[in-house]
Amino acid sequence: MEISQRKSDTPCMPHELDAVIAAINRIILGKGNSVRLAIACLIARGHLLIEDYPGVGKTTLAHVLAKVLGLDFQRIQFTSDLLPADILGVSVYNRETFSFDFHAGPVFTQVILADEINRATPRTQSALLEAMGENQVTIEGETRPLPDPFFVIATQNPSTQIGTFPLPESQLDRFLMRIELGYPDNAAERELLKGRDRRELLRDVVPVLQPHHMISLQEQATRIHVADALLDYLQDLLDFSRTSPDYSNGLSPRAGLAILASARAWALIHGHGHVLPEDIQAVLPSVVGHRLQPVREQSEGAPVKPAEQLIRQVPIP
Amino acid sequence: MNTGAAAEQLVHRELVWLVCGIGLAVLPHCTRLPVWIPLLHYCLTLSRLRIPVRWAQQQAVTLTTLRQLAMVAALIGVYSHYGTLAGRDAGVALLVVLSGFKVLESRTPRDFYIGCFLGYFLGITNFLYTQTIPTALFMCLVISIITACLVTRNDTGKQLSIPARLRLSGALLLQALPIMLVLFLLFPRVPGPLWGLPRDANTGRTGLDDEMAPGSVSQLILSDAVAFRAKFSGLTPEPDQLYWRGPVLWFSDGRKWTTGRGQSGRDPAPMNSYGTPLRYEITMEPTGKHWLFPLEMPAYIPEDSYLSADFQLKTKLPLRERNRYTLISYTNFRIGTDHPAELQRALQLPAGKHKKTLELARTWRQESNTPGQIIDRTLQWFSREKFYYTLTPPLIGGDSVDEFLFSTRQGFCEHYASAFVTLMRAAGIPARVVTGYLGGELNPVGDYLIVRQRDAHAWAEVWLGEEGWRRIDPTAAVSPARISEGIESALPDSIIDIPLGLENNVIARDLWQRFNNIRDAINYRWNEWVVGYGHRRQIQFLGQFGMGEADWRGMTVGLMAATAVIVLCIAVRLFGQRSTSADPAGRAYDQFCNKLARQGMVRHLSEGPVDFARRVSISRADLDQDVNRITSLYVDIRYGSQAHGLKSLQQQIRKFRAGYKHQ
Numbered sequence: 018m019e020i021s022q023r024k025s026d027t028p029c030m031p032h033e034l035d036a037v038i039a040a041i042n043r044i045i046l047g048k049g050n051s052v053r054l055a056i057a058c059l060i061a062r063g064h065l066l067i068e069d070y071p072g073v074g075k076t077t078l079a080h081v082l083a084k085v086l087g088l089d090f091q092r093i094q095f096t097s098d099l100l101p102a103d104i105l106g107v108s109v110y111n112r113e114t115f116s117f118d119f120h121a122g123p124v125f126t127q128v129i130l131a132d133e134i135n136r137a138t139p140r141t142q143s144a145l146l147e148a149m150g151e152n153q154v155t156i157e158g159e160t161r162p163l164p165d166p167f168f169v170i171a172t173q174n175p176s177t178q179i180g181t182f183p184l185p186e187s188q189l190d191r192f193l194m195r196i197e198l199g200y201p202d203n204a205a206e207r208e209l210l211k212g213r214d215r216r217e218l219l220r221d222v223v224p225v226l227q228p229h230h231m232i233s234l235q236e237q238a239t240r241i242h243v244a245d246a247l248l249d250y251l252q253d254l255l256d257f258s259r260t261s262p263d264y265s266n267g268l269s270p271r272a273g274l275a276i277l278a279s280a281r282a283w284a285l286i287h288g289h290g291h292v293l294p295e296d297i298q299a300v301l302p303s304v305v306g307h308r309l310q311p312v313r314e315q316s317e318g319a320p321v322k323p324a325e326q327l328i329r330q331v332p333i334p
Numbered sequence: 335m336n337t338g339a340a341a342e343q344l345v346h347r348e349l350v351w352l353v354c355g356i357g358l359a360v361l362p363h364c365t366r367l368p369v370w371i372p373l374l375h376y377c378l379t380l381s382r383l384r385i386p387v388r389w390a391q392q393q394a395v396t397l398t399t400l401r402q403l404a405m406v407a408a409l410i411g412v413y414s415h416y417g418t419l420a421g422r423d424a425g426v427a428l429l430v431v432l433s434g435f436k437v438l439e440s441r442t443p444r445d446f447y448i449g450c451f452l453g454y455f456l457g458i459t460n461f462l463y464t465q466t467i468p469t470a471l472f473m474c475l476v477i478s479i480i481t482a483c484l485v486t487r488n489d490t491g492k493q494l495s496i497p498a499r500l501r502l503s504g505a506l507l508l509q510a511l512p513i514m515l516v517l518f519l520l521f522p523r524v525p526g527p528l529w530g531l532p533r534d535a536n537t538g539r540t541g542l543d544d545e546m547a548p549g550s551v552s553q554l555i556l557s558d559a560v561a562f563r564a565k566f567s568g569l570t571p572e573p574d575q576l577y578w579r580g581p582v583l584w585f586s587d588g589r590k591w592t593t594g595r596g597q598s599g600r601d602p603a604p605m606n607s608y609g610t611p612l613r614y615e616i617t618m619e620p621t622g623k624h625w626l627f628p629l630e631m632p633a634y635i636p637e638d639s640y641l642s643a644d645f646q647l648k649t650k651l652p653l654r655e656r657n658r659y660t661l662i663s664y665t666n667f668r669i670g671t672d673h674p675a676e677l678q679r680a681l682q683l684p685a686g687k688h689k690k691t692l693e694l695a696r697t698w699r700q701e702s703n704t705p706g707q708i709i710d711r712t713l714q715w716f717s718r719e720k721f722y723y724t725l726t727p728p729l730i731g732g733d734s735v736d737e738f739l740f741s742t743r744q745g746f747c748e749h750y751a752s753a754f755v756t757l758m759r760a761a762g763i764p765a766r767v768v769t770g771y772l773g774g775e776l777n778p779v780g781d782y783l784i785v786r787q788r789d790a791h792a793w794a795e796v797w798l799g800e801e802g803w804r805r806i807d808p809t810a811a812v813s814p815a816r817i818s819e820g821i822e823s824a825l826p827d828s829i830i831d832i833p834l835g836l837e838n839n840v841i842a843r844d845l846w847q848r849f850n851n852i853r854d855a856i857n858y859r860w861n862e863w864v865v866g867y868g869h870r871r872q873i874q875f876l877g878q879f880g881m882g883e884a885d886w887r888g889m890t891v892g893l894m895a896a897t898a899v900i901v902l903c904i905a906v907r908l909f910g911q912r913s914t915s916a917d918p919a920g921r922a923y924d925q926f927c928n929k930l931a932r933q934g935m936v937r938h939l940s941e942g943p944v945d946f947a948r949r950v951s952i953s954r955a956d957l958d959q960d961v962n963r964i965t966s967l968y969v970d971i972r973y974g975s976q977a978h979g980l981k982s983l984q985q986q987i988r989k990f991r992a993g994y995k996h997q
Contacts, residue, residue, distance in 0.1 A: 291974040293944055298940075
């Protein structure tokens with residue numbers, strides 16, 4: 018009974034989400050899974066970190082996401098000389114009113130693209146990260162709320178690149194998901210080469226959703242049913258990560274909540290009335306990939322991705 | 335080989351396991367091999383663990399040359415030590431050395447597997463030397479560690495801890511147990527050894543031989559080794575009746591007694607027996623020689639043995655394995671006359687020796703009328719004069735009999751027997767030395783006698799005309815306790831090893847004795863049922879199940895049938911995994927998965943139900959509808975909030991048939 022009720026609550030949302038995904042997929046070719054993960058991340062009220070090499074479409078993805086969802090968008094290019102005030106804003110003395118006027122920085126928007134976040138100094142990084150954690154900004158003793166919804170989509174180059182300040186683990190934890198785009202496959206690459214310029218295409222994109230739709234979707238996601246059997250599975254996963262000697266530290270309770278929220282969002286996107294183990298498995302690599310550190314082994318073969326190993330080793334109860 | 339993919343390289347952990355496994359298998363050989371062979375093995379295997387991979391790759395050519403040179407040197411070493419490369423000892427030495435080289439050059443998984451199987455084989459070679467319970471237990475350990483090597487190698491997820499690997503290996507071996515038992519019980523045994531053991535298989539064993547010199551028996555006394563065990567069907571006779579007859583010695587060179595030549599081949603002299611027959615079984619330890627040790631005197635002897643003229647019981651083939659014989663003896667007997675030539679031989683004395691003894695014998699002969707008087711006088715002389723029974727007699731340098739009788743007067747049974755026979759012969763009474771065992775230790779646990787090497791004894795037989803050959807034990811005149819109470823009472827305590835300095839503690843002695851009895855009873859069963867499980871015992875065992883007539887064909891059929899049954903049971907268990915789920919829907923779903931598993935579609939434990947259904951639909955389009963319907967119902971019940979529908983799910987799963995539909 019409950020299910021059918023719930024389904025009637027959201028008669029057209031999955032359909033609209035499909036339209037969103039389709040619109041994005043027209044620009045970002047052959048990355049359907051990454052796109053769905055990014056949307057799930059936003060629905061779960063999380064911030065997204067896209068980590069990959071330059072030129073694979075990180076920025077384009079962030080752009081098109083904001084545009085399709087009908088949200089305000091600001092882009093901050095992080096550089097080593099960027100200061101916190103450049104992000105948050107400054108108070109400037111106004112001679113006419115004899116007072117300080119606050120000039121809001123680019124952070125006061127619904128979607129921020131923080132491009133190459135690991136190029137800025139840790140001080141600047143943390144200014145943004147505070148905003149991400151608290152959904153508010155404190156400047157000169159005054160606390161200013163940030164708009165709702167508020168997303169940060171950060172991109173970073175793999176930290177092996179020269180001239181980067183890698184994000185510390187505690188700050189990585191503020192991102193709900195970390196995804197990679199990777200190179201396009203053969204067919205997608207061909208289409209990309211033959212098609213029109215992406216920038217031009219981007220200009221033509223029209224919003225599919227209204228800003229309040231996003232908030233409604235977020236609420237719906239929190240109401241997706243989670244059965245005890247599924248919580249058993251989730252707890253088994255957390256337990257395993259904490260007891261297995263393969264990881265240097267287990268998953269935190271916050272990570273557990275993050276997995277659940279993401280799985281709910283994923284279930285919503287896919288029109289499931291309830292969360293399935295498959296939903297958890299689908300989001301797990303992106304949610305725990307940056308939180309789980311494998312113990313380093315000398316002279317072993319190719320590195321095993323910790324999340325994939327976790328999925329493989331924990332049986333579904 | 336060097337260009338193999340990274341995944342094909344052996345990792346350090348696997349090598350550590352391999353080195354440990356093979357090293358343990360080699361360990362017991364250390365006591366049997368020249369010291370450099372195990373040393374070389376351990377150096378080679380341990381150095382494999384220490385060589386840095388990069389350095390080894392850079393120096394590959396040099397290392398290979400070095401290795402080959404070292405191997406040739408080792409082969410030459412083994413050859414020069416044993417004079418051959420074949421046979422048990424040289425073969426094992428070769429195997430130990432070469433397994434070291436194999437580990438050293440191991441690079442690929444293939445090398446690793448060869449190493450593991452070499453380890454198994456090295457373990458087996460220990461049984462060529464000893465087949466005791468401790469050896470078997472140790473080999474169980476070795477085999478489980480080598481199996482754990484294989485587990486480590488195939489632990490692709492690298493998630494197993496060391497105890498988990500050992501547990502898994504133990505579980506694997508336990509699962510192999512039924513097949514092992516079937517093979518052990520039903521594999522056709524052939525009478526005699528399956529293949530000829532090399533010549534060196536039976537050397538170095540202690541035991542009585544066909545000669546006796548001063549000191550040869552007292553050396554045996556130091557040995558705790560079991561000579562044989564005897565189990566009487568009725569009452570066990572008194573200790574002073576337990577003369578186990580072995581080699582009979584006729585010829586003396588003044589110091590050493592030997593059997594001499596020419597007496598065998600004739601039938602034994604006639605024997606009159608009195609009293610009740612004693613029926614018993616003896617289980618001989620392998621000696622590599624022919625003698626059996628029957629209770630004096632045997633009346634019924636086993637098929638494959640014969641009695642010589644002087645009542646030595648010999649087998650036709652040397653005793654190369656532990657064997658059991660059924661015999662009947664009479665302790666009350668009289669063995670009669672014989673060839674005159676034999677009596678002549680029983681008077682032989684070495685020329686020009688034992689002058690004082692001859693002198694004494696001559697006086698006694700003049701003073702006495704009958705042989706009986708001379709014998710009595712001699713025995714009285716032994717007991718009245720200061721003769722001592724000791725295990726550590728002073729060394730005798732010159733004429734052994736003269737010196738013993740007239741100066742040292744301290745000796746062991748061999749001294750007394752030899753001196754007595756010399757005296758008798760000098761006095762004109764035909765006499766001979768008999769060696770064998772006296773007494774034995776009753777094991778109340780198994781109710782049988784254990785006769786050890788330390789029960790070795792020597793006594794005399796004299797010819798008394800009408801009465802025939804009569805046993806005279808001169809030791810009895812000196813140390814009656816040796817005869818009536820056994821060797822332990824006649825010897826100082828230090829002969830019996832009691833640990834922790836508790837020799838004087840009565841309770842400790844008693845406990846120690848009881849412990850030894852239990853231990854020996856276990857060993858006896860082990861020898862009887864495991865080591866000694868040969869052709870005869872197999873027939874006897876199978877006879878209990880009405881298969882006594884089975885020949886090797888029947889056994890092979892039985893073997894295959896039993897193996898098939900076991901494999902079938904395992905298969906049923908594997909494919910019919912019992913559900914562990916506490917949830918009724920989960921149990922029903924497990925049942926559903928079992929049905930699919932029987933068709934080869936096995937759900938991985940971490941595979942979600944929807945993913946699994948998709949996979950099944952792809953490979954079996956005919957099941958598509960059923961599988962999707964059941965899965966979605968299951969998912970709704972288990973993960974959704976739907977409470978009803980369980981009955982329907984269970985019903986659908988019961989009806990579900992995964993087999994191919996015949997259309």
